[in-house]
Amino acid sequence: MKKRLVSVLCAVAVLSTMLVGCSGGSGDKSDKASSDSKSENVMExxxxxxxxxxxxxVGFTSGSSGTSWRDQMIDDFKEVAEEYKADGRLKDYKIVNNTTNGDATEQANIIRDFTADPDVNIIIVDANDSTALNEAIAEAQDAGKLVVIADTGCDAPGALNVQLDHTAWMKKNAEFIATALDGKGKLININGLDGNPADNARDKGLQEVLEENPDLEVVQKASGGWDQTQAKTACAQILSTTKDIDGIITQDGMAYGCLSACEDAGILPKAMIGDPGVAFFQEWKKLMDEGADFQACAQPNPPGIAASALRIAVNMAEGKELDESKLDGNIYYYQVQSFYTQDNFDDAMKLLDGKSDDYLLDEWFDEDGVQALFK
Structure with a gap:
């Protein structure tokens, strides 16, 4: 297992059913797709x-680009792809980023381009929408291309999703804030991209915690686009009119921007969700050293999730059979092992030592780890 954050995951997650059928008997491409007929993909x-x-x-559509998290995800993907090329298991890979970040129509066209490409036979999708890509994905499957979804959830029938449980991820963070504030206070929420499946799932987790803590109130919400600069601007605009703030709800790659906006405004929240990265941890340490009334938590959302999806996809394409007990429907939930607070702050600082300011704690499967998902 790739060890960027902890010695991760030989352990796997979740329950349940199913798996994999086969797409034709002989494996001849004429059995899978032609200009006149669809592939008869069998679903088990x-x-x-x-x-x-x-x-x-492999064709990889990353959905968006330009944020530190997304750039790190693409770098992780390339690292594993180059490893497979060196081992002779992968001939090549192609990465296409959206011109308009988060746009599902553009991404559907990228998927169709991969479907039309005679060389590409595996497509990995970091989905910009949970349903809008279904038709394009079905066309790829009918053409005999293996489609695996990475990071954000997608409802496309027959496609394996490799993702975090984003609802549980946010719920754990929000529960920390609720505990730190004794269940009461005013919050601002700087979310990621409106309408993105991961953002939607995280909002669900937040709402569950708010329902359990009726004296916690989100007084302002704005999108930070999973970008430090955008998040800082959004947070600063809120703070220009809303001074009475107890806590900040935010997501990966935006907390340092939010904290900077607070410090510029002379307003320090008592608790916030932090980034599992260098810049935020350095500022967090400074506040601890000063004895500030400030608590934070940081739970990685590993950019390496796409690299893990690549490992799974290549092994599937080689004909290995997934272990049904490791899946929940068509979803494999990658389990993040770490959660940082002041109590284990030093452990994270050791892992971040020598990294660039925009680096985020990361992890993905190594080859031994991914084999635990197969029979």
């Missing part, structure tokens, strides 16, 4: 087993 459980012919070439 909730996932298609599509074993492409020939050398494996």
């Amino acid at each position: 459980g909730d996932v298609y087993k599509i074993i492409p012919e020939g050398d494996l070439v």
Whole structure:
């Protein structure tokens, strides 16, 4: 298992059903797709087993680009892809980022371009929408291409989703804030991208905690686009009119921007969700050293999730059979092992030593780890 954050995951998550059928008997491409007929993909459980012919070439549509989290995700993906190329298991890979971040129509067209590409036979999608890509994904599957969803959830039938449980992720963070504030106070919420499946799931987790803590109130909300600069601007605009703040709800790659806006305004929250990265941890240490009335938590959302999805996809394309007990429907929930507070702050600082300011604690499967998902 790739060890960027902890010695992760040989342990796997979640329950349940199914898996993989096969797409035709002989494996001849004429059995999978032609200009006149669709591939008869057989579903066992909730996932298609599509074993492409020939050398494996991956097309990766990252959905968005330009944020530190997304750039790190793409770098992680490239690292594993280059490893597989060196091992002779992958012939090549192609990465196409959206021109307009978060746009589902543009991403559907990228998927269709990969479907039309005779070289690409595996498509990995960091989905910008939970349903809008379904038709394009179905077309790729009908053409005999293996499609795996990474990071954000997508309802496309037969496609394996490799993702965090984003609802549980946010719920754990928000529960920390509720405890730190004794269940009462005024919050501002700087969310990611409105409408993004991960953002929607995280909002669900937040709402569950708010329902359990009726004296906690979100007084202002704004989108920070999972970007430090945008988040700082959004937070500063709120603070220009809203001074009475007890806590900040935010997500990965935005907390340092929010904290900077607070310090510029002379307003320090008592508790906030932090970034698992260098810049935030350095500022957090400064506040602790000063004895500030300030608490934070940091739970990684590993950019390496796409690299983990790549490992799973290549092994599936090679014909290995997923272990049904490791899946929940067509979802594999990657389990993050770490959660940082003041109590284990020093452990994170050791892992961040020598990293750039925008680096985020990271992890993904190594080859031994991914084999635990297969029979």
